[in-house]
């Protein structure tokens with residue numbers, strides 16, 4: 001393969017989980033890698049696409065304790081490339097959305113190593129397609145924001161709540177399960193109604209996918225009760241009104257009331 005010369009690193013997004021949601025380019029490059037350095041979020045189905053004989057290095061992180069610290073991952077990638085390997089750095093979702101892909105690329109480039117990105121479908125897009133809840137919708141959301149709900153140890157969430165609490169923008173919170181009570185509280189404190197719908201999606205696009213339909217006022221309690229498996233993301237906003245269960249309930253309510261809503 002011409003574009004995968006030895007000593008090169010491809011930072012590849014594996015998408016949200018379903019192997020068919022990976023790009024053709026990513027699938028092709030996986031076939032010619034010597035080494036794949038991968039995260040915990042890369043699904044089993046995608047790992048199964050890697051040919052036998054390719055060296056696999058799991059640097060996956062578990063919440064709270066990193067299996068391999070980020071600087072060690074950077075060093076590992078540099079060493080593998082300098083040793084003349086064709087290296088795939090495989091990440092869940094997109095490498096440039098909460099993926100530290102650009103941090104790794106900086107270190108590689110500083111070491112004189114050619115590095116390229118291959119985009120992946122980010123979890124928000126995977127969850128939107130899987131659940132039928134759009135990220136934008138005329139009349140409901142004029143834009144979408146992706147934020148991290150993760151906080152560094154002992155630090156508060158560093159988010160601009162006043163600008164995030166917008167009824168016209170969909171908010172997608174990555175890495176927010178541990179802090180969802182604070183996130184919901186702050187959004188309501190800054191003006192969003194307690195009834196604003198929220199859809200928590202775990203394992204979007206995988207066979208383990210689960211959904212919790214809730215509201216800002218109830219989401220913390222619902223997540224505590226249902227304890228969804230990681231990874232979880234939250235879609236917050238009026239677009240969640242289009243979640244098929246709500247749409248169906250609305251339609252039935254209209255029918256029940258004898259309204260000619262769909263006449």
Ligand SMILES: C[S@@+](CC[C@H](N)C(=O)[O-])C[C@H]1O[C@@H](n2cnc3c(N)ncnc32)[C@H](O)[C@@H]1O
Nearest residue numbers: 093094097099122123174175203204231232233
């Ligand atoms: C470190 S971030 C990585 C995001 C990734 N680079 C992307 O573009 O999707 C990890 C967070 O992504 C979200 N996530 C990733 N895959 C997911 C999935 N299949 N379903 C739900 N959330 C997911 C969760 O919020 C998780 O805590």
